[in-house]
Amino acid sequence: MENANVLAQITLLREELNEHNYNYYVLDQPVISDLEFDQKLKKLQELEQLYPEFFDEDSPTQRVGGAVTKNFPTIVHENRMYSLENSYSKEDLIDWENRIQRVLGNVPVEYVCELKYDGASISITYENGRLVRAVTRGDGFQGDDVTNNIKTIKSVPLKLKGDFPEKFDIRGEIILPLAGFEKMNMELIDIGETPYSNPRNTASGSLKLQDSAEVAKRPLECLLYNIVGANNFFNTHAHSLEAARSYGFKVPNHSKLVKNLDEVFDFISYWDTHRHDLPYETDGVVIKVNDLFQQEELGYTAKNPRWAIAYKFKAEQASTVLDMISYQVGRTGAITPVANLQPVQLAGTIVKRASLHNADQIEKLDVREGDTVFVEKGGEIIPKIVGVDFNQRQPDSQPTEYITHCPECHTELVRKPGEAQHYCPNFYECPPQIIGRIEHFISRKAMNIDGLGGETVALLYKNGLVKNYADLYELTKEQIVPLERMADKSADNLLKGIQESKKIPFERVLFALGIRFVGETVAKKLAKHYQSIDALMQADYDALVHVDEIGDKIALSIRSFFKNESNLELINRLKNYGLQFEIETKENTQVSTKFEGMTMVVSGKFETFSRDEIKQKIEDYGGKNGSSITGKTSVVVAGADMGPAKLEKATKLGIPIWTEEEFINQLEN
Template identity: 35%
Template sequence: MSSETEATPPPDNPYVEDPPTEFEPVEDFSDDEAREQAQRLREAIRYHDHRYYVLADPVIGDRAYDALFARLEALEDAFDLDREASPTQRVGGEPLDELASVEHVAPMGSIDQGGEASEVREFDRRVRDRLSDAGYDGEIEYFCEPKFDGLSVEIVYEDGQFQRAATRGDGAVGEDVTENVRTIASVPQRLRGDYPDYLAVRGEVYMPRDAFTAYNSERIERGEDPFANPRNAAAGTLRQLDPSVTAERPLSIFLFGVLDASVDFDSHGALHERFPEWGLRVCDRTTVVDDIDAAIDYRDRQLDARDDLDYEIDGVVIKVDDRRACELLGATSRAPRWAFAYKFPARKERTTLRDIAVQVGRTGRLTPVALLDPVEVGGVTVSRASLHNPAQIEELGVDAGDTVRIKRAGDVIPDVVEVVESSGEATFSFPDRCPVCESAVERDGPMAFCTGGLACPAQRERAIEHYASRDALDIEGVGEKAVAKLLDAELVESPADLYDLTVDELAALSGWGQRSAENLVAEVDASREPPLANFLVALGIHDVGTVTARNLAREFGSFEAIREAGAAGDTDAFEAVDDVGPVVAESICEFFRGERNEAVLDDLLDHVDPQPADTETGDALDGQTFVFTGSLAGYTRSEAQDLVEAHGGSATSSVSGNTDYLVVGDNPGQSKRDDAEAEGVETIDQESFEELLADRGIEN
C-alpha cells in the first residue's frame, strides 16, 4: 500500500509544480527513458486529478495539464507501453457489442422515502423502538447527505486498483459499465493513501448542471435532440456501447457508501472522512446531527440551496450514523431500516433559464430553445422549452439567467410564457449568422431563416432524414446515423443522390456489409413510385404535414398540377383545399417558386414518379371525424386516415368535441384517451373500426 496522505505530491516529480510543457521528441528516447518518464507523468497526472476533482484545489492550469496528458499519450503510442492503469484510459476503449450483466458484491437496495415531516418522525420512532428492543444503549445520531438525482453504480477496487463498475440494475444484478466509468475523470484508477486491500463502493454518476446546459446547447445547434434532464443524460451516457462517446461527455461522481471492504467503519461520518484520503470524491454538504428535528432542519436548508448547486438533488438521505446500530436494525427485503429519503416537493412551473440555444430546422428556420433548470410542469419534468422565434424573445425581453414561468399544453414541448424575475437589463441577442454554417440569417416577419439552403449541413442532413422518414417515403435504413455516414463519405448531398447509391459504395463504408448495402439499395428502389401525399410530405414544405398533404393530393390529383399552381403563385387554388389557409398557401407557393428548390425537384423527378391520387371520394363516412392513436395491425395510421378521407370522413390529429371516434391501436398514448373521456368521444379498437367500415360497405 502507498503511504501518501491525501494531498502529498509524489516526491521529486518534475511534473507537479510549474511543470514543463515542451518535451524532447519521443524518437530521441530509449525504451527505459520512455518508461521512466511515462511513470512520472502518470504519478503527476493522478495527483493533479486528485487536486482538481476531489479537493477542488488544482495547482496547475488546464493548458499545462493538457500538455502533460498529451505527452503521456505520445509516449504510450510510440513505445507501446502497458496502459491498463494509465490515466489515458479515460479517453475510451473499443466499442462493445453489448453491456454484460454482473452480479453485485452486495445488494444495492432502494431506500424508503416520503415527502412529509411526519413520515420522517415515524422513521425515527421505528428506529428508536427497534434499537431499544435490541438492547442498544448508545446515542442515536443521524448522518445527513443530499439525495443525488443521477445513476447509482457499484465500483470495485482490489489492491487499490480500479477493477470494475456496474449500474444498480435490479439491486442484485447490474450492467457492466467498467470501460465507461473508467473514462470519468473524478473516478480514480488507483486509490491513494492507506487504502484497504479490497473496497466496493457505491456512488452516483451525474452530469453537472452547467455542463448539461452547455452540452444540450451543442446538441441543439448540431440539430440533435437535447436530453430531457441531467439524470437522463447521465444514464444514457453511462450505457453507451462506445466508451469514447462516454469520454466526450461531462460526467462526474459522488461516492457515499461501502458495499463491502476489508476494513470496518464505526460510523457513516467516519466513512465519509476516509474516502477523500483514498482519492474518492464526496459531497461537502453532509453533516452529523443529534436528533431527527436537526435532520429535518438540514433538509430544509438543502431545499433552500437546491437551485444554487451545480448538481441535481431531489431530497436528502437520513442515515443512523452508528454502523453497529445499523447492523442491529437490519433491512427488509427491499430497503435498509436505518435510512430514509426525505424528498423535496416537485418544482412547479417557475425555474431559471440557463441558456438559449438556436436550432436549425430542415427548412432553414431558426428556432430558439430555452435550456432550463429542470422543473415539473403538468406532471412531467422538463429542462427545455420553446421560445418559438426572435419576435417572442423580444416580446418577453428574456435572457439567460432570468427566472421564467413555464406552461405545458398537451404532449408538446413547453413554452416560456413570462419573465418572473429578470437577471439584468439585457435581452438575448439573436444571431445574425447561422450557428451551423455561418450563412446570413434573414428575418421574415417574426421568423428567422438560414439562407444556406442545402449548403447548410443542418438542413441538408435533416432534409434527407425527413425524405426517408416513416410519414414520408418510409425508406428503412436511412436514419440519422446512416445519413451522417453517407454525408461524411460524400456519397450524398441531396435526397436525389440516394437513388445513385450502389451496393459497392455502401459495402465499402465502415460498419456496413454486403447484405445491409443490398437491403438499403432495394429499399431506395422501392420508393421510386411513391403515393403523391407521401411525396409531398417528403419534400419538407413548410407547414405541409401528413393531413395537408393528403388533402392537397386528393384535391389536385397529380404532382404536376400542384407544382404548376405553386410556381404560378396561385394561392387561391391552395386556399380552396381543406386545412389550407393563407399562410400555408403562401408557404407552398414560396417553395415551388424557389430556384434552388426547382433544381432539387428536377433532380428528384429524374428518379421518382409520384403516383396520381384518386380525386374521387365516396360519402359513406360523410360528416364523421376520426382520430387514431397507437399502431394498427396490417396497415399504417396514415393509410387508415387516407381510407377515412377517401370516403368523405375527416381524420384529425387531436381529439375535440367534434370528434366522433377515437380509434385505439397497440401501445397508444394516454393523452388522446384522456381527451376522449373528457369530451365524451366514443373510443373503439381496431376490430370495431374495421366492422364500422364493413357496415358502411367500405373495403379495407
Template identity: 40%
Template sequence: MHPKEEIERLKKLINYHNNLYYNLDNPILSDTQYDELYKQLKDLEDQYPQYRTKNSPTQRVGGQAGTMFSPVRHTTPMLSLDNSYSADDIREWYARAEKTLQRNDFEMVVEGKIDGVSCSLTYENGILVTAASRGDGKVGEDITANARTVCNIPQKIENAPAGLLEIRGEVYLDKKDLEELNRKQQLAGENTFANTRNAAAGSLRQKDPQITAQRPLKFFAHSFGAGNIAADSFSGFIDLCRQWGFSVCPARTKTTQISEVIRFYNQFEASRRQLPFDVDGLVVKVNRFEFQRILGVTAKSPRWAIAFKYPAPQATTAVNHILFSVGRSGVITPVAELQPVPVGGVTISNATLHNFDEIKRLGVRVGDTVIVERAGEVIPKIIKVVEHKGQEEVLPPTVCPSCGGPVYKEPDEVGYYCVNPSCPAQLRARLLHFASRGAMDIDGLGDVVMDQLLENHYVSDFADIYNLTFLHLLNLENFKDKKAQNLLDAIEASKQKPLSRLLFALGIAFVGAKTAEILADRFRTLDSLKNASLEDLQNVREVGEIVSKSIYDFFRNPRAQEQIERLRAAGLNFTQPKKELSGNILDGKTLVFTGELKTMTRPQAELLAKQYGGKASSSVSKKTAYVVAGEAAGSKLAKARELGVPVLTEEEFLKLIGKQA
C-alpha cells in the first residue's frame, strides 16, 4: 500500500477508536494496541512528512500557534441566552412565542445547560480549520491550537457537507476531573480552580497548547452556526452531530406542553447532581428552524430559546479572618475563615479566595459581610461583599507566613510562592500527603500526630517515618502502648504498597493517582522508571511533554535520588504487581462508587473496575450492575435501593474481583 494511503487508513482507524473511547465509553482496544497504532502512524508521518496533515491524531498537540488569541469574527453572532429562574418567566416566554407563531402546538426541546465555556468550531469540507471563543459575541479569540487537544472534538468529519460548517458548543470538565486537576495544580504549586467552568476557561486560554493537552477537557455540541445541513429542526441537527462523532448532552426531552417543561425542570433538579458534569440549569429551545427564524433574535439573545436556571445554594455570613495557607510546593493561598453558616445542607466555615487578584476583585476585608455560595454545589466560594465593615486592605505577604522566608511571584502569574524548600509548612504538607489514604495509607499519621513529630524533630523527610521507634511514639501526647504499636504496624504495612502508591506519595509535580498507576503499570519498577529517557516517558499515551519533563527532572534531582535510596534502605516496595485480569468478572457491567472508601480513592476504584472489564458511572440507573457504597454514602445509595440495584461494601467489591485490601 502506498504510504499516503496507509497514513489515511491509520488516521481513520485511530479516529474511530478515539470516538469509541471518548464519546461512546466503549473502547475495544487495549492501551497497548492503541499505542501501537499511534506509533505506526507517527513513524510513517516522520518518514513521509509531506503526507502529515493538521487533522492527524498525532497533531493534536502542536507548538506555539502564531495566531494564538488573535481576533476571529463570527459568521453569525454567538448570542447569549436570556436567563430565567422561575416558572412564571418561562410561561411568559412561551406566551410570547405562542403569540408570534400564532399556534400552540410547536415542539420544544429541553436539554441540560452545561456549565462550561462557549466554543465555535469551523470546518471546511469536513476538516477543522478554526476554533474560536465567544468573545463579545461578534468577535472571539482564535483558540484553534488548544481546541485541537480536546480529545472528543473531531479533527475531521466523515460525510460532512461540502463547504463551510460551523458547530457551536461547550468546552467543560467532568467534576471528578476537576478534583484530579486541582490535585495536580497543588502538586505543581499552582492555584486551584473554583469550579469546572473556570478550569475550562483557564485551560483554553493557555499560551502553550501542551499545557491544555494535560487538562481533561471535553466538548458538547449544542447549536448550529453556519453551513448547509440536512436538518429542519434542532433535534435533527443533534442527530447529525452524533453521526459526525460529536458528543451531545444526554439530558434531553421533547414536548409541546410548557407544563411538561416545568415538570421536567422540577424533576431534574435532584437528578442533575448525579451527572458527571456540572449542569446549572436547562435550555428550552423551539425545535423547528423555520419557527426559530420567525421568532428571530434581539441584539443580545435569541427569542426562540431561554435558559431556565437553578439558583445556587447561597448564604450571608461574616469574614472573621483571612489566613494565608502554604501548600507543599510553596504556593500561598488566601483562605477566608467565616462565621459558620449552613449552605445547601452543609455548614461552611471557610472558603478559598484562590489568589490575591480575587481578593482585589471582590474588595473583601476582614469583618465584611459576604455572600457565600457552594460553587458547582461543592466548593465554598465568596461571590460578593454585601456590607463593607473591614478597614484594612488585604495585601499579599512580603514574607512566608510559615517560615518568614522570601516570597516570589512570576511576572505573568497570579500566584505567590515561598521559595524556601525547607519551609515547615511545605514539609508538613508533603509528609501528610505521603501518609494520606490515596498514597501510602498510613492510618493514624494525621495532622495532630504529624505536628507532634515535627515539633519533636523526629521527622524531616519521608524516610524518617520508617525510622520511628516505639520510644519515639510513647513520647508523644496521648500515646499509649496500643496506639503506638498500631501506628508502627501501619507504617510497616505501607512498605508493601505497590509502586503506583509510592509514585503518587512522592509528590512529583503533575503526577496524580491515575498517572502514577499508568506509569507503574508501564515501567513495572521504580528503577526502570527512574532510568527512562525523556522520549520513553513521552511515548506513554496518557503522559504529555510537560508531565514527562517533570518526571524526568525529578529523578535527576540529587535530593530526590538521596530520598529514594533511603526509602530503598527502609525496605519499601519498588515494584508494581502484574494485574491478573479476567474480562469475565465485571465484563460489560456498570458500577457506581459513592461515599468515602477506606483503602483507595474513588478514581482508583473506578480504574480497578475498568481493569476488570467493567465501566464506571457517576449516576445510578436500572442498568447499573452494582453500587459500591463507602462511609457517608448519600443519594446514590438511596437511589440504588429504590431501583433494587445490588449494593456492595468496599470489601465485597474487592472480594468480587479477587483482590485484597
C-alpha cells in the first residue's frame, strides 16, 4: 500500500510540475513563484531517487539533462524539410500570387501570415502523444538526431494534451531570446571569455553540445509553426496552429489569418516597425496559403513549396573601408573576388569579408581598394558590397585591374563567352581545385565521411598523401598518425569513416564526383533513370536531354566529364574500392506493367483512395508520377475540385483525363 501512495504522490507532482511548466514557458503566465516550483521539483527528485522503479523518461526531472551524446546519428526525414522562396518587395508577392492563381484558377485564397523566426530549424516527431525524436534540418533530406538536447527545452512538451493525431512531425525554430543571450554574454565577459556573436548561431550551436546538462542551462525556446504528416486531421493551416496550441506547443500568437494580399501588406508594414519590440530576433514574414487542399494542389518545386513564401525585411547596411581585394579559386576553377574589410558590426555579426562576385560587378560598382563601401547581407546571410561612398574616395585612387593569372598556380585565366566568371583551366594541377573537389566529395550531402574535414584534406594534400578523391581509399594509419593534430584515435576515426562511405548509395556517389552542373537533385534524376554509372557513361547527348530536367548545358557537361581519361581512371579505381555505382535494388511492389512508359499527374479530391494511394497504385502498375502537366504527361487522374488551370492545360495539350472511377476501372481491367 505504501508503494501505491508513493506512486500517487509522484504522479500528482509530475502533473503539477508539467502544468506549471506549461503556464510559465508556453503561456508566459506563471501561477506560482520560482521558489515554490523548485521546492516541488526537489521533492519529486528525492522520491524518484528513493523509488527508482517509478522512473519515467517524460518526468519533469529529466529536463535537467545529463545524457552525453558524442556522435549525433544522421536521420532521414520522413517528410522532407523544404526551404522557402524569398521575396523582397510587394511586386515579388504579387508575382507569387499570380503563379498561385494560374494553378488554382482565380479562386479566393486566404493566407496565414507568421513572423519568420531567426533560429535553428527543428523537426520533432510525436507518436501517441509522446516525443520520440527531434532532428535538425540538415540538408532538408536528413539531419542530426538531437533528441536528448531538445528534451531539455522546457517549452517543448514531452507528452501532449487533448485530441491529437496518432503520429506527426511538428516543425519550428529553436531560438535564444535576446534577454537570455545578453545574460549569457555578460557571464562570459565577467570571467574574461569572448562573448557569443549572435543569438541565432548560439542557438544552433547549442543543439550540438555533447552534454545535454549544458544545453539545459541555456534559456532556449522552441517556437512551432507547422504540423506535417497529419493533413487528414485538419482542413486549414490556421486550424492546425490552433490545434497545436491546444496540444501544449508554444505557437506564437502573432500569426494572422488574412483575406487578401492587401492585408498581407498591412501585416508586413506593421511588423517591419514593431519587430524591434519582440523578445527575439525575426528577419521577415512567412506567408502561407491557408487551405491545405489548395496547398496540395500547388505542390512543390525541387526546393520550395509553391504555397508559401518568405518576405525578408530590408537588409541592414553598414559602411566600412575596403582594405584589399583578394581572389579565391573554387573546385571548378571559378575565380571569386573577395573584399577584405575593416571589421564592422552588421545584423548581429562582425563582418570582415564580402563577396564581389565577378569582374563585371567590380566594374559596375567601380570598387577600389581604399574605398569606403556599403555592405549588407544578401538575405541577411551572405555579406555583399552594394555601393561605394564616392565622397570619401582618395584623390590618388586607381581603378581595380582584375587579375589575369590564377593566384595559386599562375595559369592564365579564361572567360568563356556568355559567362560572368573567369576560370583557371588548370583543372588537374591547381591545388585549390584539387582540394575543393576532395572537400566536395567528402561533404555531408555526398560521401559524408566522418573524421575528415577541410583542414585535414588540405593537410593530406600538402603532405603528398592525396592528389584526388580516389587516393583517400588507399590511406593507411601509418601515413596519417605522424601528421599535425593527428593521433591514433583520430586516424582510426578517419579510416573508419572512409570505409563506411562505401555504403553510400549511388545517387550520392554520382553527386560526389563533382560533375559540373550536376547538383544533388540532378544526380538523383540521373541515378534513377540510368540505374548505374556504366549506363550513364554510355548515354549520348540526345539520350541525356530527354531525361526529365536535363538540359543542353548539363548534358554537354556530363559528356565532357566522361570523355576525360583521368575521370574514367578515377571511377574505375572507386569501383575497385567497393563504392556503390548502381541503384540498390529495393523490394518491388509492382503488380503489373499496365501503365509502363506512362507519366501520370494526380489532381483534385478523391473518395475511394487518397491522393497518395493513387500515386502508389500508379507506381505499382508500372507508371511514373509527374509533378506538373507537360507535353510528356500521358494521363491526368482528376478528382473533384481539380485546379482549372491544370484542366485547361491538359485540355489544350490533348491529354486524356480520367475520373477516379475510370482509373479504378483501368486497374480492374
